[in-house]
Amino acid sequence: MKCYDSYVASDGMGHLTAEIYRRVCDILCDEWNPIGVHGLPRDEYDSDAAGLIRRIMSGGEEAAISSQLVEIARESMGLSRVDEERDRRVAMRLIEVVTSDTC
Numbered sequence: 630m631k632c633y634d635s636y637v638a639s640d641g642m643g644h645l646t647a648e649i650y651r652r653v654c655d656i657l658c659d660e661w662n663p664i665g666v667h668g669l670p671r672d673e674y675d676s677d678a679a680g681l682i683r684r685i686m687s688g689g690e691e692a693a694i695s696s697q698l699v700e701i702a703r704e705s706m707g708l709s710r711v712d713e714e715r716d717r718r719v720a721m722r723l724i725e726v727v728t729s730d731t732c
Contacts (some may be wrong), residue, residue: 652726653678661719663702663711677701685727694720 657674684697698716702708 649727650678650682653682653723656719656722656726657681660722661698661715663698663708664706677705681723682727685724689724691717691720691724694723 654671654674657678658669658671661674662669681694681697684694689697695713695716698719699711699713702711702716
């Protein structure tokens with residue numbers, strides 16, 4: 630498993646706690662997981678988490694975050710089918726986690 634503390638610091642988000650980053654990664658693995666494979670390594674979506682957190686912290690709203698999740702699934706993973714309702718729910722959860730701990 631990746632060390633969240635060093636990843637957050639190396640990604641220029643040192644002001645962000647490792648706990649927030651871990652929670653975002655957990656949400657992506659447990660609630661989003663568009664490929665649907667269970668038992669993924671806990672760091673499977675680390676690189677996606679960083680971009681999503683940056684977007685949320687810069688004021689990204691639910692529609693923008695949901696769109697980013699769709700884009701990751703389609704462009705990065707090559708998936709043709711996405712669950713837009715799931716992506717909206719996950720976007721709201723991510724915003725809740727990041728903003729409740731940073732405001």
